[in-house]
Amino acid sequence: MQNNWQQLLQFDQKHIWHPYTKIPNPLATIGVQKTAGSIIILADNRELIDAMSSWWACIHGYNHPLIQKAMHKQIETMPHIMFGGLTHQPAIELAQRLIKLTPKGLETVFFSDSGSVAVEVAIKMALQYWISLKQPDKKHLMTIKGGYHGDTFATMALCDPDNGMHHLFNNSLTKHYFAPKPQLGFHIDSDNQDINAFKTLLSKHHQTIAAVCLEPIVQGAGGMRFYRPNYLKQISLLCQEYNVLLIADEIATGFGRTGKLFACEWANITPDILCLGKSLTGGNLTLAATLTTDVISQTISQGEPGLLMHGPTFMANPLACATAIASIDLLLSSPWQQNIQRIETHLQQTLLPLKEESGIKDVRVLGAIGVIELEQDNLGEKVQAYAVENGVWLRPFGNLIYTMPAFNIPQQQLHKLTKGIILAVKKALSEYIEQN
Numbered sequence: 001m002q003n004n005w006q007q008l009l010q011f012d013q014k015h016i017w018h019p020y021t022k023i024p025n026p027l028a029t030i031g032v033q034k035t036a037g038s039i040i041i042l043a044d045n046r047e048l049i050d051a052m053s054s055w056w057a058c059i060h061g062y063n064h065p066l067i068q069k070a071m072h073k074q075i076e077t078m079p080h081i082m083f084g085g086l087t088h089q090p091a092i093e094l095a096q097r098l099i100k101l102t103p104k105g106l107e108t109v110f111f112s113d114s115g116s117v118a119v120e121v122a123i124k125m126a127l128q129y130w131i132s133l134k135q136p137d138k139k140h141l142m143t144i145k146g147g148y149h150g151d152t153f154a155t156m157a158l159c160d161p162d163n164g165m166h167h168l169f170n171n172s173l174t175k176h177y178f179a180p181k182p183q184l185g186f187h188i189d190s191d192n193q194d195i196n197a198f199k200t201l202l203s204k205h206h207q208t209i210a211a212v213c214l215e216p217i218v219q220g221a222g223g224m225r226f227y228r229p230n231y232l233k234q235i236s237l238l239c240q241e242y243n244v245l246l247i248a249d250e251i252a253t254g255f256g257r258t259g260k261l262f263a264c265e266w267a268n269i270t271p272d273i274l275c276l277g278k279s280l281t282g283g284n285l286t287l288a289a290t291l292t293t294d295v296i297s298q299t300i301s302q303g304e305p306g307l308l309m310h311g312p313t314f315m316a317n318p319l320a321c322a323t324a325i326a327s328i329d330l331l332l333s334s335p336w337q338q339n340i341q342r343i344e345t346h347l348q349q350t351l352l353p354l355k356e357e358s359g360i361k362d363v364r365v366l367g368a369i370g371v372i373e374l375e376q377d378n379l380g381e382k383v384q385a386y387a388v389e390n391g392v393w394l395r396p397f398g399n400l401i402y403t404m405p406a407f408n409i410p411q412q413q414l415h416k417l418t419k420g421i422i423l424a425v426k427k428a429l430s431e432y433i434e435q436n
C-alpha cells in the first residue's frame with residue numbers, strides 16, 4: 001500500500017468517528033479507493049465482493065451508469081434549492097412514483113434526509129394527529145421487541161430494549177410499550193401466542209397509545225428476524241379495532257428486498273404511515289420519505305396549529321430526488337423479482353445446510369437476505385477478517401453473520417460470495433472449538 005494511504009488511515013483512526021467505534025479506533029478500518037458493480041476495490045488494490053449492499057442501500061450495485069447519468073444531469077441543472085416556498089420537478093415526480101407504488105391509500109409524502117428522521121417525522125405525524133382530534137392522552141407508542149428504528153432519541157426509544165441502548169440512556173428516553181418478539185419464522189403456522197400477548201398489552205393501554213411502530217416481516221438491525229405475514233395482518237386489524245395508528249418502517253425492506261416491492265404486501269395491508277429510506281436512491285445519496293393517508297394529512301392540517309411541525313434544511317434535495325427517480329425506474333425496468341428469486345434459491349442451497357454444524361444456532365433466508373446466527377456472540381470480528389481474506393466484504397454484528405447482496409450481482413460473484421462466507425464461518429468456529 002502507498003505510504004500516503006498509511007498516513008490517511010492513521011489520521012482516520014485518531015480523528016474520525018465510525019459507526020459504533022471509539023477513538024482511537026482499535027479495529028483495522030480498511031481504506032477503499034473505488035467501487036464497481038458488486039466489487040469494492042481497496043486501497044491496496046485488493047478486490048472484495050460486496051455482501052452488504054452498504055447496509056441494504058445499494059440494490060443495483062455501485063456506480064450504475066443509468067443512475068450516474070441522471071445524477072450528472074441534475075448536478076448540471078440544480079443540485080440543491082430550499083424547499084420552503086419553492087418546489088421542483090424531481091420532488092414532484094418522485095412523490096408521484098412513491099404514491100403509485102406503495103400500498104393503496106398512502107397519498108402524501110414528506111421528504112427528509114435519513115431513515116431515523118423519517119421515523120421521527122412518522123412519530124410526529126401520529127402525535128399531531130391525535131392532538132388535532134383533541135385526544136392528547138394518546139401520546140405513547142407501542143412496538144415489538146427485537147426492532148430497530150434508528151439512532152436518534154425518539155427512535156432509540158423504540159429499539160429493542162435488551163440489545164438496544166435503553167440501559168445506557170435510560171434516564172433520557174421516553175418509555176413506550178413493548179410487546180414480546182414475534183415468533184421467529186416466515187413460514188411457520190403459529191399458535192398465535194405472540195398475537196395474544198400483543199392484544200393483551202394493546203387492549204389494556206390503547207387509550208394512551210398514539211401508534212404502533214414496527215418493521216414489517218423483517219426485523220433488521222435489531223436481530224435479523226423474519227416473522228409470518230399473518231402476524232402483521234393480525235396487528236393491522238388490532239390497530240383498527242383499538243383505534244391506534246400503524247407505522248410501518250420499511251427503511252430496510254422497501255424496494256424489493258424481501259421479494260415483494262414492499263414487505264407490507266406480504267400481509268396485504270396498508271399502514272397509516274410508511275417510512276422509506278436506505279435503498280430509496282439505490283444507495284447513492286441520503287434521502288428518506290414518510291408517507292401517510294389523506295385522512296391523517298387533513299386532520300393534522302385542520303387541527304392546532306394547522307401545520308405539520310417539521311422542515312429539514314435539505315428537505316427534498318433535488319439531486320437526491322432525481323437519483324431516487326432513476327433508481328426506481330431502473331428497478332422497475334429490471335427483472336428484479338427473478339433476481340431476488342435467484343439469490344434466494346442460491347442462499348437457501350448454500351447456507352441452509354450449515355444448520356447442522358455445531359456452533360450454529362440458526363440459518364434463515366428470505367428474499368435476498370441470508371442470515372447465519374452463531375451460538376457464540378464474540379466471533380463476528382474473526383469471521384469478518386476471514387471473509388476479507390477470502391475476498392468478501394462482510395460486516396457481522398454480534399453473533400449475526402448476514403448478507404444482502406445487490407439484486408443484480410452476477411451469479412459467479414454470488415457463488416464466490418457464499419463460498420467466502422461459509423469458509424470464514426467454518427474457520428472461526430473450528431478455531432473456537434479447538435480453543436475451548
Ligand SMILES: *Cc1c(COP(=O)(O)O)cnc(C)c1O
Binds near residue numbers: 114115149150249252
Ligand atoms: C437503517 C434503519 C433505520 C435508520 O436509518 P438511518 O438512515 O440510518 O437513520 C431505521 N429503521 C430501519 C428499519 C432501518 O433499517
